[in-house]
Amino acid sequence: MLPLSLRYRSFLESAFSDLQERPSLTWDASLSELDLQSLWFAGEFGAEFTTAEGKQISIRDYGIWNHASGPDFTGCAVQYDGKTLRGDIELDPDVRDWERHGHGANTAYENVVLHLYTTSSSARLYTRTAQHREVIQVLLTPEMLRANVRPKRTAEARPGRCSTPLREMGESAIAALLESAAQYRLQRKGKKIHAIVRIHGREQAIYQCLANALGYRNNQRPFTILAQRLPLRMMLKQSEAQREALLFGVSGFLEAVRYEDTEPETRLYLRAIWKQWWKQRAAYADWLLPPNQPVWQIAGSRPGNHPQRRVGALSAMLRYWKRVSAPLLDVNSWNRKAFTDTLLALEHDYWSQHYTLLATPSKNSIAIIGKSRVQEMLANIAYPLLTLEDARLWEDYKKLPAVLDNQKVRRATLRLFGEHLNAAKFQKRLFQQQGLLQIYEDYCLEDDSACSECPFPERLKEWS
Ligand code: SF4
Numbered sequence: 001m002l003p004l005s006l007r008y009r010s011f012l013e014s015a016f017s018d019l020q021e022r023p024s025l026t027w028d029a030s031l032s033e034l035d036l037q038s039l040w041f042a043g044e045f046g047a048e049f050t051t052a053e054g055k056q057i058s059i060r061d062y063g064i065w066n067h068a069s070g071p072d073f074t075g076c077a078v079q080y081d082g083k084t085l086r087g088d089i090e091l092d093p094d095v096r097d098w099e100r101h102g103h104g105a106n107t108a109y110e111n112v113v114l115h116l117y118t119t120s121s122s123a124r125l126y127t128r129t130a131q132h133r134e135v136i137q138v139l140l141t142p143e144m145l146r147a148n149v150r151p152k153r154t155a156e157a158r159p160g161r162c163s164t165p166l167r168e169m170g171e172s173a174i175a176a177l178l179e180s181a182a183q184y185r186l187q188r189k190g191k192k193i194h195a196i197v198r199i200h201g202r203e204q205a206i207y208q209c210l211a212n213a214l215g216y217r218n219n220q221r222p223f224t225i226l227a228q229r230l231p232l233r234m235m236l237k238q239s240e241a242q243r244e245a246l247l248f249g250v251s252g253f254l255e256a257v258r259y260e261d262t263e264p265e266t267r268l269y270l271r272a273i274w275k276q277w278w279k280q281r282a283a284y285a286d287w288l289l290p291p292n293q294p295v296w297q298i299a300g301s302r303p304g305n306h307p308q309r310r311v312g313a314l315s316a317m318l319r320y321w322k323r324v325s326a327p328l329l330d331v332n333s334w335n336r337k338a339f340t341d342t343l344l345a346l347e348h349d350y351w352s353q354h355y356t357l358l359a360t361p362s363k364n365s366i367a368i369i370g371k372s373r374v375q376e377m378l379a380n381i382a383y384p385l386l387t388l389e390d391a392r393l394w395e396d397y398k399k400l401p402a403v404l405d406n407q408k409v410r411r412a413t414l415r416l417f418g419e420h421l422n423a424a425k426f427q428k429r430l431f432q433q434q435g436l437l438q439i440y441e442d443y444c445l446e447d448d449s450a451c452s453e454c455p456f457p458e459r460l461k462e463w464s
Pocket of ligand 1: 159160161416439444445451454455457
């Protein structure tokens, strides 16, 4: 436990008197069924639930994400009524989908032990199998994954009401506030990663998190889905060519490109991938991600962040997986330099020269993973995972310079510090940026009153 994180936590809880009393959330309309399944499989809804009957149920094994017909997750286990029930789990957006999709008459659903849904009906509807066995039901709510369904708003880009008390606050108090908020943030991230470790094992969790980080801002979820559907253990058994075929095939990018639109070099590359993909395609046909909206967000991304390039980066990571993962597998093996150097040195025969499958080759070699992405991986994966296992790493984390070029950080700084003369002092280190982001998310993004009802400025007096 990081001690300063407790101070920020109680600061936050007393500001809202009870976090549970915040206005109830509605589902983010952009979350698709695929997103919901991916969030479930990553354990983001949690593992303990109350059923529609008001009883407790806990998930012991999240099973396998099924890519054939039948229930969504197979080989699962739940603890219910003092017993371990083994079977399948089905997740539907609406409780009525069970009957609408004919699952109740389909014997392939006979082993379903848990029916999850995100919308219930006004009348109580039971879930029954073809044999008329009643299936346990759980309603999933947005509160269960509050951080993931935070409304996609951005606060106004102008100094907020708190910029005045912050200007009057001593530098050491501001520094302590940012450090506390940064510890709180790191700890929350660490707990999430450790939850994935518990569900899927450490190596798969690392792979999933690194893939997620490659999604940059707009494509994190599709990258997580890709890593969930193409699990590490299976990928490491494939040849490099087969892995590449699976990554570009399942991501949908391979089939979206017209041969005749590409450069000669790209045609050679595509031919090599297709040579492998056509043999595997039938087995993965149901899993192809559509290459354009809504799964992949391509519009507005910089060429270097194009998801095709990032899929190439994931392939390069898998090629050197032992070296990439070794520093994260055991806290005692942690070596920041080795981790950073390995990622920065990754190369790929094709992607070191290309931004997308349609681009002309670049004259200069392009980094497969750049410095700011590595910094994100340190901030969001390595240190959250490891600092929970050895709190002494906090001091090492504090030394990391702030190199993130992040619009959200700039907005948070403007909101909180306004024209504060020493604002730059509080953004030199990565942990300070992370602290700022935490405050911005906890207060600015929760505020609907243009600052007037935000409790942060008043609470600051107590902090000082
Ligand atoms: S919403 Fe609150 S924390 Fe954000 S700028 Fe306004 S007063 Fe400050």
